[in-house]
Amino acid sequence: MSDLLVLKGSIAERVALIRQSLPAKVRLIAVTKQVSVTAMRQAYAAGIRDFGENRLQEARDKQGQLQDLTDVTWHFIGHVQRNKAKAVVESFHWIHAVDRLSLAQRLDQLAGVLETRPKVCLQVKLWSDSTKQGWSEADLRAALSQLYACQHLNLCGLMAILPLGLTSTEILSAFEQVSNLAAQIRHHENYPLPIHQLSMGMSGDFQAAVQAGSTMVRLGRILFGERSSL
Numbered sequence: 001m002s003d004l005l006v007l008k009g010s011i012a013e014r015v016a017l018i019r020q021s022l023p024a025k026v027r028l029i030a031v032t033k034q035v036s037v038t039a040m041r042q043a044y045a046a047g048i049r050d051f052g053e054n055r056l057q058e059a060r061d062k063q064g065q066l067q068d069l070t071d072v073t074w075h076f077i078g079h080v081q082r083n084k085a086k087a088v089v090e091s092f093h094w095i096h097a098v099d100r101l102s103l104a105q106r107l108d109q110l111a112g113v114l115e116t117r118p119k120v121c122l123q124v125k126l127w128s129d130s131t132k133q134g135w136s137e138a139d140l141r142a143a144l145s146q147l148y149a150c151q152h153l154n155l156c157g158l159m160a161i162l163p164l165g166l167t168s169t170e171i172l173s174a175f176e177q178v179s180n181l182a183a184q185i186r187h188h189e190n191y192p193l194p195i196h197q198l199s200m201g202m203s204g205d206f207q208a209a210v211q212a213g214s215t216m217v218r219l220g221r222i223l224f225g226e227r228s229s230l
């Protein structure tokens with residue numbers, strides 16, 4: 001991404017710079033896919049308490065190696081396959097990319113059995129993007145009553161990943177659409193879900209996301225450098 005701000009310095013310095021630039025109430029999730037546990041410990045030492053991973057096996061290996069960091073909140077930010085749903089509920093506090101009703105209902109059932117109540121964001125896609133999953137506004141509205149019935153889930157957020165190639169005006173407006181949709185759902189006449197969290201903003205677009213009301217930014221490259229293109 002050409003507009004990616006490349007920060008110099010150590011992980012600790014980058015964490016400090018980004019943290020300073022964010023409003024205090026915005027949660028900084030360090031996206032640590034393909035990042036070593038050594039680098040994760042450096043981020044932890046610099047104050048990071050939220051890690052985001054998108055591959056289950058990689059995440060579980062790292063959780064095993066970082067067991068001594070007991071106050072970390074783990075976020076699953078990847079696509080959840082049905083056969084991995086149970087392991088995701090068992091291993092993560094937050095599930096960010098719930099993109100279909102059947103998955104929400106499956107997670108709800110599992111959370112009931114496992115006696116837990118994961119925090120869940122619904123991944124929305126309010127613009128055309130063939131490379132991404134997500135709820136359209138119409139699909140989400142149509143499913144609200146069934147989502148409302150998912151009592152074992154703490155359905156508290158919307159999550160978005162923007163398509164590539166938008167202008168800065170389009171980026172801001174896309175994030176604002178997500179923010180407006182969350183407000184509409186909070187005030188829904190029959191099914192007012194408490195959607196107070198907005199998981200939006202990555203290294204290339206987090207400033208616009210924050211401007212539009214993001215409460216959680218998911219940052220990888222700007223903290224840890226470019227990933228190999230695996």
Ligand SMILES: *Cc1c(COP(=O)(O)O)cnc(C)c1O
Pocket residue numbers: 031033054077078161202203204218219220221222
């Ligand atoms: C990889 C990833 C990120 C972080 O992206 P960067 O551009 O490295 O900041 C954020 N969200 C999701 C869902 C991701 O998969």
